[in-house]
Amino acid sequence: MAKIGVFVGSVFGGAEDVAQEVVETLTANGHVAQLYLEPLLTEFLEYQNDVVLIITSTTGQGELPDNILPLYCALNDQFPLLPNLHYGVISMGDSSYGEERYCGAGRQFDELLQQLQATPLAERLDIDACVNFDALEVTLPWLSGFIKQVV
Numbered sequence: 001m002a003k004i005g006v007f008v009g010s011v012f013g014g015a016e017d018v019a020q021e022v023v024e025t026l027t028a029n030g031h032v033a034q035l036y037l038e039p040l041l042t043e044f045l046e047y048q049n050d051v052v053l054i055i056t057s058t059t060g061q062g063e064l065p066d067n068i069l070p071l072y073c074a075l076n077d078q079f080p081l082l083p084n085l086h087y088g089v090i091s092m093g094d095s096s097y098g099e100e101r102y103c104g105a106g107r108q109f110d111e112l113l114q115q116l117q118a119t120p121l122a123e124r125l126d127i128d129a130c131v132n133f134d135a136l137e138v139t140l141p142w143l144s145g146f147i148k149q150v151v
């Protein structure tokens, strides 16, 4: 049983819907999962010896949604090293915005967590709204692989 924080970045609610399903699945698998919709650095740091999942859409031109941007900026500014943190990133986007911008928010978060010395438990999942109308179709198989890596 692991303690898993699910930190969400969403503009129109799609990533939030995915995150709610993810929390239900994690809980059904015996983990203690908590959803954060307006995530703060203090909340994130409570997981520095545990597991976090970032589930974020991309907005603007490859940018982070407003609700998760303060957490990203605080991590980037304070730059706390997190060598005991394990994580996963589910990044939602749309490839019609172009390669540079596609899933930019999740990519930025993934890169930052690697710089902070956290360890990914699975390769980032990029979900393309052009291809996957139902994000859960790709999320749930990815999540079952992720869960197997959680000790």
Ligand SMILES: Cc1cc2nc3c(=O)[nH]c(=O)nc-3n(C[C@H](O)[C@H](O)[C@H](O)COP(=O)(O)O)c2cc1C
Residues within 6 Å of the ligand: 009, 010, 011, 012, 013, 014, 015, 016, 056, 057, 058, 059, 060, 061, 062, 063, 092, 093, 094, 095, 097, 101, 102, 103, 104, 129
């Ligand atoms: C105004 C706007 C800007 C967007 N910009 C990007 C972008 O730069 N890159 C990308 O991959 N997707 C972009 N998207 C697509 C969204 O990330 C995608 O539709 C996502 O599933 C929305 O999730 P949400 O409902 O949680 O916000 C954009 C969507 C909108 C409406």
